[in-house]
Amino acid sequence: MAPQTPSGTIRVRFFARYAELVGRTEAAVAVPLPATVGDVVRHVRDQLPGAHDIPERPLTAVNLRHVKLDASVRDGDEVALLPPIAGG
Amino acid sequence: MTYLTRSLIPLDVLLAETSAAECGGTCAFLGTVRDGPEEHGVTAIEYSAYEEMVEGELGRIVAEVGERWAGARVAVRHRLGRIPAGEASIAIVTAAPHRAQAFEACRYVIEEVKRRVPVWKKELRADGTEVWVDPSGRPTTRPAHV
Numbered sequence: 001m002a003p004q005t006p007s008g009t010i011r012v013r014f015f016a017r018y019a020e021l022v023g024r025t026e027a028a029v030a031v032p033l034p035a036t037v038g039d040v041v042r043h044v045r046d047q048l049p050g051a052h053d054i055p056e057r058p059l060t061a062v063n064l065r066h067v068k069l070d071a072s073v074r075d076g077d078e079v080a081l082l083p084p085i086a087g088g
Numbered sequence: 089m090t091y092l093t094r095s096l097i098p099l100d101v102l103l104a105e106t107s108a109a110e111c112g113g114t115c116a117f118l119g120t121v122r123d124g125p126e127e128h129g130v131t132a133i134e135y136s137a138y139e140e141m142v143e144g145e146l147g148r149i150v151a152e153v154g155e156r157w158a159g160a161r162v163a164v165r166h167r168l169g170r171i172p173a174g175e176a177s178i179a180i181v182t183a184a185p186h187r188a189q190a191f192e193a194c195r196y197v198i199e200e201v202k203r204r205v206p207v208w209k210k211e212l213r214a215d216g217t218e219v220w221v222d223p224s225g226r227p228t229t230r231p232a233h234v
Contacts, residue, residue: 013138015136015137015138015206015208016136016208016210016220017208017220017228017229061138061141061206064138064140064141064144064145065141065144066204080138080141080206082138082206083208083220083228084222084223084228085202085203085204085205085206085207085208085223086207086208086209086220086221086222086223087135087137087142087166087177087178087201087202087205087206087207087208087209088119088166088177088178088198088201088202088205088207
């Protein structure tokens, strides 16, 4: 029997225009581990209705901190896809 | 400490928070909702945020000010929700021993907010359309009637 690939569940959060595109503010996404933020973004864009209009390389955060797409994710992490920031 | 509010920003409270006898210069910055000639009749902006991350990121920016300008004090509030044109969406008050430090610290805070703090704005226009705008105020979507 082949060893099972471990998988993790990532809480993905959407904001502003991206939340409108997918019609929701969050989703639980299962990804094979090890995985990066970029893997999570690809999974979301491929699987979630409306998400293909989110850019391939959006701003992202993991557990409330800005990260690059090559940052790794772990089971239980919160990944946020952030539209261009426009505060102030 | 929360840096977010859904009410009018009380500038007097921010001034009181930063007041100190050893600070000889205080700088206050207000960012207000603009309806200029290029804004297509903006009546208000709806501000939304990744609120938990805003608190963390603003806390880090405030800490950085303390590291960069010795003795500097900072108070910041960002308002969320629907803000009418002319009202403040952000207020920053910095106080420091000398005025140059207060000006520099205040400029640092607003520039870092623009760069790092996850807040978004949707313009609400007089013709009934709404549009998400990017950091420079340019639309990121076509105006949509609601």
